[in-house]
Amino acid sequence: MSQPDDTPNAADCTAFSSDHNHHQCIDQALNSARLLCQQHNVRFTPVRQRVLELIWQSHKPLGAYQILEQLGAEGFNSAPPTVYRALEFLLEQRLAHRIASLNAYIGCSHPQQPHQGYFLICRECGSAQELPSELLAQQLRQFAKQQGFAIETETVELSGLCPGCQASLSTPVTQTPEPTA
Amino acid sequence: MSQPDDTPNAADCTAFSSDHNHHQCIDQALNSARLLCQQHNVRFTPVRQRVLELIWQSHKPLGAYQILEQLGAEGFNSAPPTVYRALEFLLEQRLAHRIASLNAYIGCSHPQQPHQGYFLICRECGSAQELPSELLAQQLRQFAKQQGFAIETETVELSGLCPGCQASLSTPVTQTPEPTA
């Protein structure tokens, strides 16, 4: 409660460009998470932290059993309930989202603000970008309101091709090399 | 090809009101389907037809194994591939949609027009209403376009309470009785 909510957002980087400092994503996500768990007075245990790290390792949504495999390799207990409990916790604390269309999980880029995640998911590279959009939220509410429907949770997952993969697929050879730093 | 696309749409009824002639939904859906299969020169076999009927029996999305159970009870072959093949066919022909957030399937209310399904799903009564919305489609494209993202498939599933269940839950006793015909 004593902390201002001005922590940098972990994924103000964009999932679809490879030229961002991804360590920052992870570090900021973990810092945000620690802070948020303190504020909520809940325990950020090793397995919960590790699962959060794992789903932040890339911007690709991760299946529960992929996470489980990693955990097992690192000496954690590796029965399904372990990972599903950790994921349940992260979802409750709004530190992660579930991608229904993929049965997969991904770190939440804006855990501080209450929001629903809107996702752009590239079918080619597998990356998913979460985008907050107050405008889209309004439009969806409007859409539901016309039917007298009261929205509680929103699943908005748009699949297709990210800018990078559109380019690679249309010009598979002559693409400009990307900056490596 | 020789048929005009003016078949009545099976779900111009609304899933959230109980005072519609639901037989019409089913009949129209089946007629549309027969027509569409003729047009596409594909076979509308008994099991395909029965699965379509089953997912039209109510406006609640149905799980594959629920369908399977029904089929089994009726003497159809009842191994999983049977129902998954039928569903695959119906999805291909755009006669059904998959609801990712529920792992369930529902009849498509506007099979004639190419479209993505936008769904309002009531967590209380389980009904799902599909709504076409060119406006929402535009807004989603716009949203994606800002990121240079090319949408191929859209998963838009809004869960909450339908008008009827909002009323029942807030005034559990004093609700007005519904017309029975």
Next chain:
DNA sequence: GCATGAAAGGTTATAACATAACATTACCAG
């Protein structure tokens, strides 16, 4: 320190959802 109770984690089993692979049957075109 230590009792204690709630939260977290361990363990085993199983439920729920979905597909692979290969054999058989149905159906139509020639």
Next chain:
DNA sequence: CTGGTAATGTTATGTTATAACCTTTCATGC
């Protein structure tokens, strides 16, 4: 009526998720 393709039958298994019950951890009050 035959040959090929689409559909279905059959068996097995893969993948995702949860139930149920037991043990451990850890903050708290004594």
